[in-house]
Amino acid sequence: MHAPSAFPAADRALLDLLGLLDARGYGHVTPTPATHARVVARPGRARARDVNDVFGWSLPFDQELLDPELLHAAERAGAIRGGRSTVRVSRLHGRLFLHSAYPTTDEHSVFLGPDSYRFADLVLHELRGFCPARVADIGAGAGVGGLVAAEACPDARITLTDINPDALRFARINAAHAGVDVETVECAGLAGVEGPIDAALANPPYIVDPAGREYRDGGDLFGGRLSLDMAKEALNRVEPGGRVILYTGSAVVRGRDVLRDALVDLTGRAGASLRYRELDPDVFGEELDSPAYAQVDRIAVVAAVIAKPE
Numbered sequence: 419m420h421a422p423s424a425f426p427a428a429d430r431a432l433l434d435l436l437g438l439l440d441a442r443g444y445g446h447v448t449p450t451p452a453t454h455a456r457v458v459a460r461p462g463r464a465r466a467r468d469v470n471d472v473f474g475w476s477l478p479f480d481q482e483l484l485d486p487e488l489l490h491a492a493e494r495a496g497a498i499r500g501g502r503s504t505v506r507v508s509r510l511h512g513r514l515f516l517h518s519a520y521p522t523t524d525e526h527s528v529f530l531g532p533d534s535y536r537f538a539d540l541v542l543h544e545l546r547g548f549c550p551a552r553v554a555d556i557g558a559g560a561g562v563g564g565l566v567a568a569e570a571c572p573d574a575r576i577t578l579t580d581i582n583p584d585a586l587r588f589a590r591i592n593a594a595h596a597g598v599d600v601e602t603v604e605c606a607g608l609a610g611v612e613g614p615i616d617a618a619l620a621n622p623p624y625i626v627d628p629a630g631r632e633y634r635d636g637g638d639l640f641g642g643r644l645s646l647d648m649a650k651e652a653l654n655r656v657e658p659g660g661r662v663i664l665y666t667g668s669a670v671v672r673g674r675d676v677l678r679d680a681l682v683d684l685t686g687r688a689g690a691s692l693r694y695r696e697l698d699p700d701v702f703g704e705e706l707d708s709p710a711y712a713q714v715d716r717i718a719v720v721a722a723v724i725a726k727p728e
Contacts, residue, residue, distance in 0.1 A: 421594075422594045425590075425591070425594070427494065428494070428495050428496050429495075429587065429590070429591055431491050431492075431494035431495035431496075431497075432491075432495045432497065432505070432516060432591050433591050433594055433595055434491045434494075434495075435488065435491040435492055435495060435497070435507075436507065436514050436516065436591070436592075436595040437595065438487055438488050438491055439469070439473065439488070439507055439514060440514050440595070442469070444469060444470070444473070444507065444509070444514065445509045446470050446473065446474030446475075446506070446507060446508050446509060447508060447509060447510075447535075448474070448506065448508040448517075448530055448531050448532075448534075449531065449532065450531055450532055450702075451520070451521065451522070451531070452704065454475070454520050454521075455521075457475065458475055458476075458477060458520075463475075463477065464477075464478075465477055465478050465479060465480070466478065466479035466480075466483055467483075468483070469483075469484065469488065472484065472503050473503050473505070473506060473507045474506060474507065474508070475520070476502060476503060476506060476519040476520040476521075477502070478500075478501045478502050479501065479502070479503075480501075502519065503519055504518075504519050505517070505518065505519055505588075506518065506519050506520065506530075508530055510530070510534060510535055510538055510562060511538055511542075511566060511569065513565065513592075513595070513596050514592075514595060515530055515534075515560045515561070515562065515588075515592050516528075516560060516588045516591055516592055517529060517530035517559070517560045517588060518584075522633070523631075524631075525629075525631050525632060526582050526583075526584045526585075526632065526633075527631070527633050528559055528560055528582065528584055528585045528588050528633065529559060529560075529633045529634070530559065530560050530562065533621060533665070533719070534559075534560070534562045534621070536665065536697055536698070536719065537562060537563060537621040537665040538562055538563070538566045540663065540665050540697070540721050541563055541566045541567055541570065541619055541663060541665075542566055542569070542570050544661070544663045544723055545567060545570040545571055545617070545663075546570065548617075548661065549570070549571040549573070549574060550571065550574055550616030550617035550660065550661070551573075551574060551575065551614075551616050552574060552575040552576075552577065552613070552614060552615050552616050552617075553567045553568075553571065553574050553575070553576050553577070553615075553616065553617045553618075553619065554577045554578075554579065554608060554611055554615045554617070554618050554619070554652075554655075555567065555576070555577070555578045555579070555619045555620075556579055556607055556608060556618060556619065556620040556622075556648055556651075556652065557579065557580055557581075557607075557620060557621070557622055557648070558578035558579060558580050558585065558586070558589050558602075559580065559582075559585050559588075559589070559621070559633070560585065560588050560589055560592055561578055561588070561589030561590075561592045561593055561600070562621070563619040563620075563621060564576045564577070564578045564589070564593075564598075564600055564619070565592065565593060565596050565598050565600075567617070567619060568596075568598045568599075568600075575601075576593075576598065576599070576600045576601070577600070577601050577602075577603060577611055577615075578593075578600055578601070578602045578603070579602070579603045579604075579605050579607065579608060579610065579611060580602075580604065581604065581605065581606050581632060582632060582633070583604055585633075586602040586604055589602060590602055607647075607648060607651045607652075608651055608652065608655050611655075614657050615652075615655050615656050615657065615660065616656060616657055616659075616660045616661075617656065617660055617661050617662075617663065618652035618655065618656055618660070618661075618662045618663070619663050620645070620648045620649070620652065620662070620663070620664050620665070620666070621664075621665045621666065622636060622644045622645050622648050622664075622666055623635055623636045623641070623644060624636040624641045624642060624644070624645055624666045624667035624668070624717075625641045625667070625702060625705060625717075626638075626640060626641045626705070626708070626710040626711070628708075628710075636666075636667075639669070639676055639677065639680065640668075640669030640671070640676055640710070640711065640714055640717075641667065641669060641710075641717075642666070642667075642668055642669065642676055642677040642680065645664060645666040645667075645668075645677060646677065646680050646681065646684070648664065649662055649664050649681060649684060649722065649724060650684055652664075652724075653684070653685070653688055653690060653724055653726060656726050657726070658726055658727060658728045659725075659726065659727075659728045660725075660726050661723060661724065661725050661726070662722075662723070662724040662726075663721075663723055664721070664722040664723070664724070665697075665719075665720075665721055666719075666720060666722070667701060667702070667717050667718065667719050667720065668717070668718050668720050669711070669714045669716075669717055670714065670715045670716050670717070670718055671713050671714055671715065672713070672715065673715065675718070675720075677720065677722075678694055678720070678722075681694065681722055681724075682694075685724055688726075689727050690724050690725060690726050690727060691724070691725045691727075692722060692723070692724055693721075693722070693723040693724075693725075694720060694721070694722045694723075695720065695721055696718045696719070696720055697718075697719045697720060697721055698718065698719040699716065699718050700716045700717070700718065701717055701718070701719050702717050703716070703717070705717060
């Protein structure tokens with residue numbers, strides 16, 4: 419485990435900030451970026467009115483708004499720039515998670531939003547009655563999947579991977595705040611993970627992003643390529659009897675679910691079983707205005723659970 423005492427001073431300050439917010443009953447739930455933009459554009463929302471506005475809605479604030487303990491922790495963490503917090507904090511399944519401030523336009527942004535809440539629910543549901551010895555959360559971001567898995571399976575060894583060092587930094591702090599022992603590996607997919615894996619979790623980006631931002635761009639197949647690649651790698655790595663739990667989005671083109679067809683082919687060739695269902699039939703409808711989605715009917719949020727044969 420990454421002991422808090424071994425954290426750099428700024429990370430210890432962020433950990434203190436989480437503790438202080440937790441003690442104060444802070445409970446922001448992060449919506450979609452489109453909803454966030456609408457809310458903060460309302461009259462009278464130009465500046466923060468409370469702590470939730472500071473660390474949830476990323477509004478500029480007067481320092482007098484925060485009590486001295488919160489302000490001191492944020493300043494020690496270097497988390498105030500230009501009169502705003504550079505981090506957001508959200509509550510999910512009773513735990514607080516650090517992630518990037520709004521707007522998440524930077525290539526290395528650490529995103530948490532409605533998909534994270536649905537992903538957490540999926541992980542808890544799928545691990546009920548199946549407690550693997552080792553869980554790997556691929557592209558872990560803020561660490562939601564791995565930390566929820568630890569809630570479901572307290573004895574499991576939890577490994578978090580990501581190509582973004584900023585994400586792993588936040589994940590380590592979030593894990594320490596939750597009191598969860600994790601290991602973090604900076605790598606693409608499972609490339610840097612050694613040893614057996616019994617369950618692999620993934621909540622990859624699934625939108626075609628012209629800017630190619632790591633946290634958002636899912637590649638070709640209308641954004642489904644990264645999900646397919648992660649599923650293939652994870653299926654190859656999990657032990658016999660292991661599972662791959664994939665939460666993602668899929669484009670439906672003229673009634674055909676592109677990702678589902680690709681996963682059916684993948685699992686059929688591997689002799690694995692696939693359970694696949696839509697969790698939400700229509701998300702990010704605004705993306706359909708972009709040229710990349712000119713042939714797409716809708717984008718669905720889906721759950722794909724792959725079981726490797728014994």
